[in-house]
Structures are given as C-alpha cells and as structure tokens.
Amino acid sequence: MSEKVIIDSLGIGRALSRIAHEIIERNKGTEGLVLIGIRTCGIHLAKRIAEKIREIEKCEVPVGVLDITLYRDDILTKKGHPAVRKTEIPFNLSGKVVVLVDDVLYTGRTIRAAMDEVMDFGRPDMIQLAVLIDRGHRELPIRADYVGKSVPTSKSAMIKVLLSEEGLEDRVILKEEQ
Amino acid sequence: MELKSKDLLDIKSLDREEINLFLDSAESFKEVTGRDIKKVPTLRGKTVVNLFFEPSTRTRTSFEIAAKRLSADVINFSISGSSMSKGESLLDTARNIEAMSSDFIIIRHSASGAPHMLAQCLKSSVINAGDGSHEHPTQALLDLVTIKERKGGIEGLKVAIIGDIAHSRVARSNIYGLTKLGAEVRVAGPPALIPAEIESTGVSVFYNLKEALSDVDVIMVLRLQLERQGKNYFPTTREYARLYCLTAERIRDAKEDVMIMHPGPINRGIEISPEVADGLSSVILEQVTNGIAVRMGVLYLLGGRGEA
Amino acid sequence: MKKILIKSGRIIDPVNNLDKVSDLLIEGGKVARIDSNISIASDTEVIDATGQFVVPGLIDMHTHLREPGYEYKETISTGTMAAAAGGFTTVCCMPNTRPVNDSQAITEFILHKAATEGFVNVLPIGAITKGSKGEEIAEMAELREAGCIALSDDGRPVMNGAVMRRALEYAKMLHLPVISHCEDTHLSEEGVMNEGLISTEMGLRGIPNVSEDVMVARDIALSELTGGQLHIAHVSTRGAVELIRRAKERGISVTAETCPHYLVLTDEAVTGYNTNTKMNPPLRALSDVEAVREGLQDGTIDIIATDHAPHAQEEKEKEFDNAPFGITGLETALSIALQLVDEGVLTLRDVIMKMSARPAMILGIDKGSLHITSVADITIISPHTAWVVDPVHLKSKGKNTPFSGWKLKGKVSATIVGGKVVHP
Ligand SMILES: [Zn+2]
Numbered sequence: 001m002s003e004k005v006i007i008d009s010l011g012i013g014r015a016l017s018r019i020a021h022e023i024i025e026r027n028k029g030t031e032g033l034v035l036i037g038i039r040t041c042g043i044h045l046a047k048r049i050a051e052k053i054r055e056i057e058k059c060e061v062p063v064g065v066l067d068i069t070l071y072r073d074d075i076l077t078k079k080g081h082p083a084v085r086k087t088e089i090p091f092n093l094s095g096k097v098v099v100l101v102d103d104v105l106y107t108g109r110t111i112r113a114a115m116d117e118v119m120d121f122g123r124p125d126m127i128q129l130a131v132l133i134d135r136g137h138r139e140l141p142i143r144a145d146y147v148g149k150s151v152p153t154s155k156s157a158m159i160k161v162l163l164s165e166e167g168l169e170d171r172v173i174l175k176e177e178q
Numbered sequence: 179m180e181l182k183s184k185d186l187l188d189i190k191s192l193d194r195e196e197i198n199l200f201l202d203s204a205e206s207f208k209e210v211t212g213r214d215i216k217k218v219p220t221l222r223g224k225t226v227v228n229l230f231f232e233p234s235t236r237t238r239t240s241f242e243i244a245a246k247r248l249s250a251d252v253i254n255f256s257i258s259g260s261s262m263s264k265g266e267s268l269l270d271t272a273r274n275i276e277a278m279s280s281d282f283i284i285i286r287h288s289a290s291g292a293p294h295m296l297a298q299c300l301k302s303s304v305i306n307a308g309d310g311s312h313e314h315p316t317q318a319l320l321d322l323v324t325i326k327e328r329k330g331g332i333e334g335l336k337v338a339i340i341g342d343i344a345h346s347r348v349a350r351s352n353i354y355g356l357t358k359l360g361a362e363v364r365v366a367g368p369p370a371l372i373p374a375e376i377e378s379t380g381v382s383v384f385y386n387l388k389e390a391l392s393d394v395d396v397i398m399v400l401r402l403q404l405e406r407q408g409k410n411y412f413p414t415t416r417e418y419a420r421l422y423c424l425t426a427e428r429i430r431d432a433k434e435d436v437m438i439m440h441p442g443p444i445n446r447g448i449e450i451s452p453e454v455a456d457g458l459s460s461v462i463l464e465q466v467t468n469g470i471a472v473r474m475g476v477l478y479l480l481g482g483r484g485e486a
Numbered sequence: 487m488k489k490i491l492i493k494s495g496r497i498i499d500p501v502n503n504l505d506k507v508s509d510l511l512i513e514g515g516k517v518a519r520i521d522s523n524i525s526i527a528s529d530t531e532v533i534d535a536t537g538q539f540v541v542p543g544l545i546d547m548h549t550h551l552r553e554p555g556y557e558y559k560e561t562i563s564t565g566t567m568a569a570a571a572g573g574f575t576t577v578c579c580m581p582n583t584r585p586v587n588d589s590q591a592i593t594e595f596i597l598h599k600a601a602t603e604g605f606v607n608v609l610p611i612g613a614i615t616k617g618s619k620g621e622e623i624a625e626m627a628e629l630r631e632a633g634c635i636a637l638s639d640d641g642r643p644v645m646n647g648a649v650m651r652r653a654l655e656y657a658k659m660l661h662l663p664v665i666s667h668c669e670d671t672h673l674s675e676e677g678v679m680n681e682g683l684i685s686t687e688m689g690l691r692g693i694p695n696v697s698e699d700v701m702v703a704r705d706i707a708l709s710e711l712t713g714g715q716l717h718i719a720h721v722s723t724r725g726a727v728e729l730i731r732r733a734k735e736r737g738i739s740v741t742a743e744t745c746p747h748y749l750v751l752t753d754e755a756v757t758g759y760n761t762n763t764k765m766n767p768p769l770r771a772l773s774d775v776e777a778v779r780e781g782l783q784d785g786t787i788d789i790i791a792t793d794h795a796p797h798a799q800e801e802k803e804k805e806f807d808n809a810p811f812g813i814t815g816l817e818t819a820l821s822i823a824l825q826l827v828d829e830g831v832l833t834l835r836d837v838i839m840k841m842s843a844r845p846a847m848i849l850g851i852d853k854g855s856l857h858i859t860s861v862a863d864i865t866i867i868s869p870h871t872a873w874v875v876d877p878v879h880l881k882s883k884g885k886n887t888p889f890s891g892w893k894l895k896g897k898v899s900a901t902i903v904g905g906k907v908v909h910p
Contacts, residue, residue, distance in 0.1 A: 289805030312689030375683035486593030
C-alpha cells in the first residue's frame with residue numbers, strides 16, 4: 001500500500017472557498033439556498049461552505065444533515081448494518097435550491113439515495129451537488145456541479161478525507177495497492 | 179457492531195451492547211416517524227408475515243405500521259386456537275408461510291418457546307411478539323426507550339414491577355433488559371404470583387407494596403389476568419386490590435418524579451386506581467410512537483444480517 | 487438348538503460372585519458350563535468375547551411398548567428389537583396402552599404378540615385400577631394368572647389414598663409388587679418441567695419436587711400399613727431418595743428405581759425448548775441429580791430402569807406445552823450406566839446388579855444370574871467401543887432421545903435370549 005497526501009489543509013480551504021464562490025455565482029446570490037451535508041464528512045464540509053458564504057455574502061444559509069442509510073440500495077445485501085442516525089432538516093425544502101454536499105463522488109449511488117431522501121422531505125426547485133473530490137468510476141448518470149478537485153484513481157484505490165472536526169489534521173489521502 | 183442472531187426471540191440472550199444498539203436505532207427511527215413522509219425504502223421487496231395465534235390488535239398493528247414505513251409488504255395471519263387444534267401443526271403452518279418467501283415472521287403464541295421452535299426450522303428472521311409466559315422482547319425495548327427518554331438513562335434507576343410476575347412475559351423481558359442495563363429491579367405481588375427462584379435473575383422480591391415502592395424511580399404495573407381468579411393465587415380481585423392496587427396514596431412512597439407505566443389494557447380499580455390510571459395517558463401515547471420506532475429498528479437490524 | 491460357546495469373555499455375575507475371564511457354553515438354551523478353555527465341538531457356534539463383558543441379560547422393569555393402541559409410536563416387535571439392541575433380554579411393559587391392560591384379554595394379546603413377533607422376553611404389568619382411572623381396583627388375580635408380574639397405573643397416578651391402600655392389600659395377598667408413579671397431580675397441576683429458576687426463566691409451568699415427595703411419603707405409609715410390596719418408579723428428587731432411605735431403615739417393604747436421564751441431566755437441558763427433554767417426572771436440579779446418584783450408590787435406589795417412552799416425531803414437534811411427556815431409553819441406558827462407572831459413581835458390579843439381578847429379585851423371577859442350568863439370557867458388552875447417538879439409527883420407532891449427538895462408550899455386541907442370538 002502506498003499512501004500519499006493529495007490535498008493538504010490549505011488546499012482544502014482553497015477548494016471550499018472556490019466552491020462557495022461558485023455556488024453564489026451560479027445561483028446569483030443566496031436567496032432560497034440551503035446546504036445539506038451527507039453524513040458524516042459531508043456535514044462538516046457543508047458547515048464550512050456555509051461559513052465561507054456567510055463571510056462573503058454576510059448572510060446565513062441553513063444547513064441540514066442527511067443520513068442516507070435507509071435509502072441505500074445495498075442495505076439488504078450487505079452483511080451487517082451501519083448504524084442508522086438521524087436526518088436533521090429542520091426547514092422546508094419546497095421551492096428551495098438544495099446543494100447536497102459530500103466528500104467524495106464515486107459510483108454516484110450515495111447521491112442517488114440522497115436525492116431520493118431529499119425528495120421525500122419536499123419538492124425543491126433544484127438540487128445541485130458539491131463534492132470535495134471526484135474520483136470517477138460513475139455507475140449512474142450523475143455529475144457534480146461543484147468539484148474541489150478531480151482525481152483520477154484506480155478502482156482498488158482508497159480515498160480518505162480527514163477533517164479537523166473528527167479530531168484529525170485536515171488532508172485528503174490516496175491509498176493505492178502497489 | 180452486529181447482532182449475533184438472525185432472530186429476536188428474547189432479551190435474555192442479548193448482551194448489553196445489542197440492547198443498546200436496538201435502543202439507539204429506535205431513537206433514529208423516531209426521527210423518521212416524525213417526518214411528513216414517514217416511509218423509507220429500506221425494506222422494499224421484503225415480506226413481513228404477522229403470525230398471530232392470540233389476538234392482539236395493538237402489537238400487530240404496531241409491527242404492521244413499522245414494516246410498512248420501511249416499505250416492506252405485510253401479510254397478516256390471525257389464527258384462532260380452535261382452528262389450530264384440529265388443523266395443521268404450528269411448524270407446518272410456518273413452513274407453508276415461509277414457502278411464500280417471507281423474510282420476517284413475527285409470531286405471537288400462547289405457548290412459551292413457540293418462536294424458538296420456528297427459528298430453528300426456518301430461514302426467515304423470527305421476531306417474538308410475545309410467547310406464553312416467556313418473553314415479549316419488543317415491548318421491553320420500547321419500555322426501555324420510554325424510560326430512557328424520561329429519565330435520561332437506565333443505569334442506577336430503581337424500578338418496581340408490580341403484579342402477576344409468574345405469568346407475565348412483559349415482566350421477564352423487562353427484568354432482563356433493566357438488569358442488563360444496570361437498573362435495580364424489584365418485583366412485588368402475592369407469593370403465588372412470584373415465580374420460583376426469581377431472585378436468581380438479579381431482582382429483589384417484595385410482598386409488601388409499601389416497601390417495594392419506597393424511593394423508586396419507575397413503577398411498572400402489570401395487568402392482572404382476571405381468569406387467574408379461582409385458582410387460589412389470591413382470594414379475590416377485591417382482596418388483591420386491597421394489597422396491590424396502585425393508588426395516589428401509595429405512590430407517595432416513591433420518588434417525587436416517579437414514572438408510572440402499564441402495558442395496558444388497564445383493569446381500573448384492580449391493579450391501578452382510576453385517578454392514577456388517568457394520569458397515565460401521556461406515557462401511553464408516547465409508548466405507541468416508541469413502539470413503532472423500536473419495531474422499525476428491530477426489522478432494520480435483523481434485515482441487515484442479509485444472505486448476500 | 488445350536489450350542490453356543492462364548493470364548494474368553496470377562497464373566498460378571500454378581501449373584502454368584504463371579505468375575506473372571508472364562509468360557510461359557512450354552513446348550514439347549516441353558517447355561518451348561520463355565521470354565522476356562524472349553525474345547526470347541528463341531529456343532530458349536532463360537533462367539534469370541536475377548537476383551538468383552540459377558541453378563542446376565544439386562545432386565546428393564548419400566549418399558550412402554552405402546553401396543554396395543556399406539557402402534558404408530560412403537561410396537562412389541564420394534565420395542566423388543568430396541569431392547570435387544572440395548573442389551574435387554576427382558577422388558578416389563580407398562581399397561582397404559584389403548585385399551586389399558588387391565589384384563590386377561592389384553593395381557594394374553596401382549597404375550598401372544600411377544601411370542602410371535604418379539605425379540606426378547608416380555609413380562610406384562612397389569613393396571614392397578616380399571617382403565618387406570620384410579621377408582622376401582624382391577625381384577626388382579628386374573629391378571630396374575632394371565633401372566634402379569636406386577637401392577638401399576640404408571641402415568642396416571644392413583645390419587646385416592648383409600649384406593650391405593652386397597653390395591654396394596656390385595657396385591658400383597660397375590661404376591662404382586664405395586665409399582666407407583668408417585669405424583670400428586672394437584673401439585674404438579676399443568677406443569678411441563680421442573681419448577682425452579684429455569685422454568686421461571688423460560689416461562690414454563692413448573693412441577694415442584696413436592697408433587698413427587700408427598701406421594702412417595704403417602705405410598706410408603708400405606709406400604710407400612712398394609713405390608714404390601716411397593717416399588718417406587720423413576721425417582722427424581724432428593725426428597726424422595728431421603729424418604730425411601732428412611733423407610734428402608736425402618737424395614738418397610740419398599741424398593742425403588744431411577745432412570746439414566748435423572749443421573750446425567752438437569753433441567754438446564756430444557757433450555758432451548760427441546761421437547762425431547764420433556765418427561766414426567768421432569769429433569770430436576772443438580773442437587774437432585776447428586777442425591778439420586780448417592781441413593782443409587784448406597785442401595786436406597788435398587789435399580790436402573792429406562793422408562794422407555796417412544797412417541798412419533800410429529801407429536802414431539804410441537805410447542806413444549808403441547809408435546810407429550812416421555813423419551814426413548816432402551817438403546818442408551820447401558821452406555822450411560824457405564825459412563826457412571828467411568829465417573830466412579832458406580833462399580834461395574836453395581837451396574838449389572840441394578841440392571842439385571844435386582845430387578846429379577848424384585849419381580850421374583852428366576853433371571854438375572856448365570857448359574858448352571860439357568861435360561862441362557864446373556865448380554866455381551868464391548869466396553870470400549872465409542873459411538874455417537876444418532877436417532878435415525880435407533881431401532882425403536884421413537885426417535886425422541888435427549889442424548890442425540892452424545893458420544894457414549896460401551897456397546898452391546900450380542901444379546902442372547904434363551905440361548906438364541908437376537909442381536910445383532
Ligand atoms: Zn411414570
């Protein structure tokens with residue numbers, strides 16, 4: 001196994017700032033905008049992006065939390081269940097622009113589950129997707145609207161996003177089979 | 179963390195971690211039951227069979243709602259004792275049902291151990307919805323969730339269980355669950371309704387209600403099965419009420435913020451006085467919601483032991 | 487009839503104080519000679535018993551052969567085949583058939599069936615009361631004349647003390663032992679297993695020890711009053727052991743039996759609701775097992791009987807509450823008794839005594855020893871052969887054994903009844 005840091009702490013900060021700017025740019029401000037982070041890393045990233053938007057636009061964007069476990073398509077075939085935790089969307093989604101935030105975009109299945117779950121909470125005008133890393137290998141017709149960094153990977157590689165909220169030093173690691 | 183068994187047959191064989199896993203899941207599923215759209219696609223394509231040999235609309239409905247909110251298909255079989263005795267055996271019935279490709283079989287039966295028998299012979303996950311005088315695990319889990327919500331935890335609580343302990347599956351499941359989570363459990367009732375060697379399960383026995391209630395955090399009152407009359411377990415329900423009816427007066431011996439529970443339906447004036455019963459309604463409603471959340475969690479967690 | 491020469495076996499015959507490696511010759515269906523190096527004649531079948539035990543044929547005082555009436559559970563043919571496989575050359579069959587064996591006709595039917603289809607000797611036990619209803623005593627003289635060797639209402643205890651008193655008095659006159667299934671059915675109520683922590687945990691109705699103890703006490707008192715010969719069936723409680731011990735000290739005419747399962751299993755075996763651990767009396771607590779073992783050691787309990795009670799599989803494949811009481815036992819009893827020898831609870835001599843000589847004495851029959859001219863009922867045991875109990879391979883129709891999967895030691899290598907090899 002070789003292990004290398006592909007984004008460091010500064011790099012993560014820069015990527016999130018750029019994503020925050022692009023979100024404001026694309027949506028012409030923050031009117032009707034909500035961020036929803038996908039457990040667990042997506043929540044931290046969503047909160048950081050919301051913070052950046054606040055610095056730029058001087059206004060609060062609501063942040064929700066999505067636990068997609070119950071919407072996963074592999075839940076009944078995999079042995080052992082991930083613990084179910086709460087989804088927290090304490091605001092109405094109808095007529096809103098929802099930006100889903102996740103750390104890594106890979107097969108697209110997580111995003112499919114997330115979209116299904118968001119739809120069950122209301123009827124947003126639009127759903128957009130922001131990810132820190134896009135590593136390719138999509139299995140569904142899904143693409144991200146905002147990408148921190150595209151990283152071509154082999155299927156056997158592992159990408160780990162480590163964040164200070166989890167008590168670790170901010171960085172993104174690529175582990176590859178030799 | 180993974181469950182050891184494909185089935186939920188009793189609380190006795192669960193360890194502390196497993197019980198906590200069920201309780202934590204229930205909390206998460208309670209959030210789902212609070213959504214506008216209360217249905218999640220988790221068990222889509224799965225079939226849940228309710229196999230009830232004793233009538234119990236409340237428990238059956240609770241399981242049915244739980245399964246439906248997880249998008250499972252639900253089939254209800256209510257089989258009365260008489261048609262069973264002349265017809266096929268329990269095992270035949272269950273095998274036939276499994277042949278309809280069920281994934282979960284939820285069974286309520288008047289014979290202790292009936293769910294165990296099915297679990298040994300069937301591939302489906304078997305969930306015990308109450309067997310004879312043995313256990314009623316999902317009832318205990320929902321009681322634990324409710325107590326935990328009200329009291330912030332289970333460890334160190336003093337809990338008194340009052341009434342017909344000998345014939346109560348709710349009592350057994352709660353005794354195991356509460357003691358495993360570190361509560362101090364007392365049981366009280368007339369001698370004939372306290373089963374042999376119950377102390378060895380880690381509870382203390384009281385015949386005097388006043389002593390049993392002294393300083394307790396939770397009082398669980400069991401329903402007195404009226405058909406127990408005339409078997410000399412106690413002289414009359416009138417005399418039973420004289421000694422064991424939970425009245426406002428008697429509650430004063432407990433802690434000020436004592437929580438009172440009853441698995442229902444209540445015999446007012448026998449095991450519990452009308453005034454105390456009236457004060458119970460809030461907990462009872464809470465129990466309904468918790469019951470669905472607990473059962474969603476149970477289905478979800480057992481379903482996760484997938485065949486791959 | 488062919489002569490049989492059993493070569494070089496260890497002959498154990500407690501009655502004649504014999505325990506030596508020797509040859510044994512059977513001639514004309516009788517034991518003809520016991521000697522070292524008996525020469526082999528041309529017309530003689532030779533069984534090499536080197537390293538094996540040669541003992542008087544085992545006698546089971548408590549067997550349910552189920553015929554007539556419950557042939558789907560067992561027949562006289564399959565039951566005696568199982569007996570032969572288990573080393574028993576004689577079985578006493580309980581009268582709780584359908585109809586109950588309370589008459590000459592049924593007794594004769596059983597004896598006729600046994601003579602034509604049976605593999606071992608069958609000695610019928612007649613009912614104490616008509617239909618085993620516990621109300622009127624049966625025609626015991628007629629039963630004796632027809633061939634009954636004892637009386638019992640096994641499974642349906644005589645609850646009325648006055649009836650039991652009259653039965654003991656009358657049976658005494660006829661020199662018939664009365665075998666009592668001691669249970670106060672009011673106290674056992676609807677119990678299905680031993681009353682204790684396990685029944686409490688499992689939510690099953692318990693049968694308290696006292697339901698056995700009070701009836702043992704009553705029957706001992708009635709035996710003292712009447713002088714009738716009382717035999718207590720399947721002792722399972724420490725209280726019963728103590729009562730019998732004291733009665734024997736006082737010279738009361740009482741004998742007792744226990745069964746292999748009460749010696750090696752406790753009520754913990756019931757955990758998991760295995761209906762093959764459901765029998766009556768039930769498996770008890772460890773302190774009871776210890777007391778029963780002690781009783782067996784000091785002679786308080788005279789014999790080991792099987793209480794072989796076969797049932798059809800679909801009857802046992804039921805909820806614990808609804809499954810019938812009883813387990814099969816003929817084919818596992820000896821191996822379990824030998825296990826007790828290994829554990830140092832009993833001597834080999836004790837086992838032969840309690841499974842052959844003593845039952846014969848209690849019944850007053852000329853069996854249970856290998857004296858010259860005695861009928862050649864002989865069991866040859868291969869003491870070190872290990873085997874695993876697999877219900878499928880039992881000869882009995884009843885596969886309801888709690889010992890399924892047990893690894894046992896000691897197997898019957900040949901069973902000889904009246905000079906004829908009936909097993910294998
Ligand atoms: Zn009996």
